[in-house]
Amino acid sequence: MLYGNAVIVTMDEERNIYAPGALLIKEGKIADVGKDKALREMYPHETVRDMEGKILFPGLINAHTHTPMALFRGLADDLPLNTWLKEYIWPMENKMVNPEFIQWGGLLGILEMIASGTTAFNDMYFYQDVLGQAVKQSGMRAVLGQGLIDFPTPEAKNPEEGIQRLQTLLESWEDDEQVDISVCAHAPYTCSSELLKKAFRLSEKYHAPFHIHVAETRQEAELIKEKKHDESIVGYLERLGLLDSHVTAAHCVWISEPDMEILQKRKVKVAHNPTSNLKLASGTAPLHLMLKHGLTVALGTDGAASNNSLDLFREIRLAALLSKGLQEDPELIPAYQALEMATVNGARALGIDDKTGSLEIGKEGDFIVINTSDPSMQPLYRPVSHLVYTVGREHVEEVFVSGRLLYRKGEYFTLDASLILEKSHEIAQRIRKESGI
């Protein structure tokens, strides 16, 4: 199929934008992309679909989330992190999180991500074999990691059991095209150095991504500093030998410029979560400095319990806005850079940049179609500006992964939204009862 007469923002290295442009999808892959006229002439026998000036853009990549927590969306807000975690989230997780919760909460989150233009996500939670099945069913891509931590979890009585389960997971999904398994250590302040090292070695052994929360809160940074004789969190991880190009460090709110130099040297990827950081009052990550130091920064929504949305377009916009206002410099985080974070950098953070993240020949046909005729999208002087400052999920019309249509204007083609809503509703009723809301 040749998708013609479109505005194609490729996100390739040359920053090519074709307007009017065309995208040729063959057997799920991008067979060609370029100027509309040239491609029509080159492929006269292809079926052409006229895209009427809509924007074609790579599917977004959510680099840090806890998808099934969609079932905790709006359960508790406007509270100190400790109260939020200890009085609401952890007790509810202990009571409620089981494979059924993961299945339906995961599917609920996936419905929302698809409708907002996300085609791949990086997850950290529990029972990832169950979430993996949900991802397969949806047609999306994901990197899924079961959280290792020093305490008992809904899934494992102790870290040893967690590691055993993780190994099974790594082995059983080894050859999957859509789902990769990552190794997740929750955070430097919740995992012993032994657990961190074990986890890291496991990630090396299985060539799996390593996903970890790093320096999310001021308290965490201070705690490590105190416990580790004035070391920074990044310094501590570096000393343990846990920084490498297959590591994604989520948050990095409380890191210094010397920390950034280490992360850059080690080619660690950062997942920036601006909404969650503001909402939980963790602070504002030094995004402009991370980018100045050449770090690969991707974007995440974090879980819907602390956002309370999985719409990555909101994160793109917020990431582009925040540094400008805080540093009083309107030239920081230009629109294009914000888009890179949600696409190519996301793909790098997930270790799937050979497959997705840009519209280039040979990559998978993961793309979204953006409405440009809505009054809120007009005039359209510069598509890159609109994609950052104007587009919301209300403008996402269609979503494709490997050339397959997953979503069109409210309709899902791989998932039964009614059933997922019904099951989510049942579980939510139980959460309501348990929490006394």
Add this chain to the structure above:
Amino acid sequence: MLYGNAVIVTMDEERNIYAPGALLIKEGKIADVGKDKALREMYPHETVRDMEGKILFPGLINAHTHTPMALFRGLADDLPLNTWLKEYIWPMENKMVNPEFIQWGGLLGILEMIASGTTAFNDMYFYQDVLGQAVKQSGMRAVLGQGLIDFPTPEAKNPEEGIQRLQTLLESWEDDEQVDISVCAHAPYTCSSELLKKAFRLSEKYHAPFHIHVAETRQEAELIKEKKHDESIVGYLERLGLLDSHVTAAHCVWISEPDMEILQKRKVKVAHNPTSNLKLASGTAPLHLMLKHGLTVALGTDGAASNNSLDLFREIRLAALLSKGLQEDPELIPAYQALEMATVNGARALGIDDKTGSLEIGKEGDFIVINTSDPSMQPLYRPVSHLVYTVGREHVEEVFVSGRLLYRKGEYFTLDASLILEKSHEIAQRIRKESGI
């Protein structure tokens, strides 16, 4: 019509939420509101419309915008304010702004505001008689002010001509139910003290709202401080006698706590524009302190040239998030307070709180209907939380003003969206040509 089986977030003083609730509209006004069962029993002969658990909420009020600038949306971004204004916006305004621009740009902005749940707005721009006709046609409410300034404008060669035109405007719209005319002095740094005082006296004479930009940028605050012997902008306006309960001060990014005390004492309303302040790198307004000092703070989008959207739900969310992260205090700007800013406080800023801003008996039937069955809105534990952190314009299904349906799921009932898009497109082509984009 009795709108039953809804979640009704009234925004009345007792913070009443009825779930399930019902809203009775008679002759365009709210005749009753309360629990679903009680109202059905009380009004057995009313036609009932089952709202299927959707949220009914007061129409949003945009307290500061320049609507026709929708035609400059995305024309220039990521630039220092001076470059943006002097190289892009002002030259384009001088060349392009005429009654035709106002008509179609105004209608374009109105289409967007309606679809995102806004039912009233506070405008500052030119040729407001033309915009007034557009507002009448749309069925919305607005307070419209022609900007007075020391320099020539697209509408007036000098301030005297501006004042003459404004007087005509004030007199010709005096008895209108939908449109009020305000007196707008652009800003303390662009108007002489004589012009400011003349403008203020005019607002008193005509009982018109007074709308002015105050302390938007650091440079502006420093300029006034230097020129006025160390006076703050607010102190300067206070000395001139220009602060009163009918004044709306837009921005207030660079004000101190003593300034806030003055504004509070004088009952001045503040229009807070968080996106525009970040995007233009003006800074972040001290919202939590303004609220602590008891100021009535409303929310605005500013113009689409510096936002680049007129969706007030984005401002609600951002206003609720920003102070939390910046002050590292998750209890600042709780969800309900953010909603007050966009509704009751907005109505106070526009001087129309007798008519709109909450769902209370006797007020006009200005309300919006929010989808709650979309996956991104589920579960729905607490409607107030969702209205702030989750809702976007994608969830706005219907918009009513004085009980009249203006919009339903992409369809407009008072305006010809195709024609407006066509005309906007023509003007945008000319802007493109003039600006060399």
